[in-house]
Amino acid sequence: MNTSGPRWLTAEEQAAWRAFLGACQELFGAVEAQLQHEEGMPHTYYEILVRLSETPGRALRMSQLAEASASSKSRVSHAVARLEERGWVRRKDCPTDRRGQIAELTADGYAALSAAAPGHVEQVRRSLFDVLTPEQVSQLAAISAAILAAGDPKRRAECEDAEALADVAVD
Numbered sequence: 001m002n003t004s005g006p007r008w009l010t011a012e013e014q015a016a017w018r019a020f021l022g023a024c025q026e027l028f029g030a031v032e033a034q035l036q037h038e039e040g041m042p043h044t045y046y047e048i049l050v051r052l053s054e055t056p057g058r059a060l061r062m063s064q065l066a067e068a069s070a071s072s073k074s075r076v077s078h079a080v081a082r083l084e085e086r087g088w089v090r091r092k093d094c095p096t097d098r099r100g101q102i103a104e105l106t107a108d109g110y111a112a113l114s115a116a117a118p119g120h121v122e123q124v125r126r127s128l129f130d131v132l133t134p135e136q137v138s139q140l141a142a143i144s145a146a147i148l149a150a151g152d153p154k155r156r157a158e159c160e161d162a163e164a165l166a167d168v169a170v171d
Contacts, residue, residue, distance in 0.1 A: 027127050034123040039116040044071065044079050046120060049088065049113040052105035059104035061094060076103075088112050 009017060032043050039046075051068045052058050060068065066076040080103050083089035088109030094100030105113075129137060 030127045031120070031123055035116065035120060038119045039112070041112075041116065044069075044075070045083055045088075046113070046116060047071075048076065048079055048083065048103075049105060049109055049116075052089065052103060053110060053113055057104070058110065059092075059102050062091075062101045062103055065103050083109065086112070 028043070035041055035043055035046055047069045048065065051065060052060060062076060062080065063073060065080070066073045069076060071079075080089055080091065084091060086108075088106055090104050090106055091101050092104060094102050132140065
């Protein structure tokens, strides 16, 4: 038990924290608004379509999809149900586990993702990368990797890879 009391933020840390929160809210709001306005889909749906498109067979177990998209199983299940209604994803039973289900990207889902990707990437570029120097992009990768590693020990290897990439980009 910590008897010395809370470790309050310094003025510099408080300013950095508030700037970080504001930047995240601005970035995520801009990305979400662009996808909703231009494609009629929330970022959560886009992320699921991306994750499925990047896997062999364009299919993942629902539990793996939840992990890959950093969402809860229930949130992914709800989103996949909405994507099924649009004909972009279909669920099928897992052949090796009767309790498991697999989400599979359909041809229409891939077409929707392909249509959404250019606008999404442009918004990410405009909102994030265009305002940073190459050195800041490398720093952002390293900082993000450190935060991810601290929050999820299973991600440490991924994060170390990102840090290595950031080091290469700076060289």
